Amino acid sequence: MIRLFAVSILLGLTALPVHAFRLCVPEQDFYPLMVLQGRDGTAVRLTNMVFDQLDMSLEVVHRPITRCLQELQHNLVDGFLASPFTPERSQMGVFPLKDQDGLPDERLATLEWTYALYRRKGDTVGWENRRFTGLNGPLGISSGAAITLTMRQQGVEVDDGASTVILNLEKLAAGRVQASLLPRSVADYLLLHTPKLQATIEQAHPEVATGKLYLLLAKDWFQRNPILAQQLWAAFPKVRRSKAYQRSEADFLRRYP
Incomplete structure (x- = not known):
């Protein structure tokens, strides 16, 4: 057994780390990816499935973003x-890169999302040539969404007082915002399963913005596990597209709208 283990190391085969992988997750609400109040959100559900598939032990710790990055930089x-x-x-850490140009390999993104524009039926607000048309009132965006800063820099009046997509849709239906910019997969799912909202709200544009997030690895861990790191990055998009994860995501949205 010892001889086989030594040979596997010499040949560069994957050897699982002895200790659990310590993953830092932001201590914030970014529904549905990350949710406080005792629920980890769809991002951690996805991560658990990836680590189960690779037969790796996982320890999740929650920290403010700045502390997560500090601990990553110091290999804590x-x-x-x-x-x-x-x-x-x-x-601070290691991203999955395409080649030596230093740009990320977008095929290995851990999480992807698309923001779509929603309006009340009968309204004419829209999105053309990378600009809003007919937007004269506040735009609803979920609290903590990264796109909020971008919209405000463009001079858009943003209302980010609602923490979840369903609350934003309800606010839109009640006329408290003129339109809402929301993660498309989540908003479409909720509209499909909420007839009252579906009767008053429609999608005005399917893609206003897109985003990709990556698993950022500590430099020490990457140097010790370069082959496993590639397997880990590659597993996320594969599992994310699986029917098993899609069922898990739908279950989360149904339980915690």
Whole structure:
């Protein structure tokens, strides 16, 4: 057994780490990916399925984003879930890269989402040439959404007082915002299963913005486990597209709208 283990190391085959992978998850509400109040959200559900598939032990710790990144930089955690690619953060840890150009391999994104525009039926607010048309009132966006800053920089009046997609849809239906910019997969699912909202709300544009987040690995962990790191990055999009995960996501949205 010892000889076989030594040979596997010499040949560069994957050897599972002895200790559990310590993953830092932001201590914030970003429904449905990350949810406080005792629920981990769809992102952690996805991560658990990935680690189960790879037969890896996982320890999840919740920290404020800045502390997560500090601990990652000092190798106190093994990974951070999940980060947009920025040159600054690429100095803190390791992203899955395409080649030597230093850009991320978007095929290995851990999480993806598309923001769609929603309006009340009969309203004419829309999205053309990367600009809103007919938007004269507040735009509803869920609390903590990264796109909020982008919209405000464009001069859009943003109302981010609602923490979940369903609350934003209810606010839109009640006329408290003129339109809402929401994760398309979640909003479409909720409209499909909420006839009262479906009767008054429609999708105005299917894709206003898209985003990708990556599993950011600690440099020490990556150096010790380069092959396993590639397997880990590759597993996320594969599991995310699986029917098993899609059922789990639908179950979460049904239980915690």
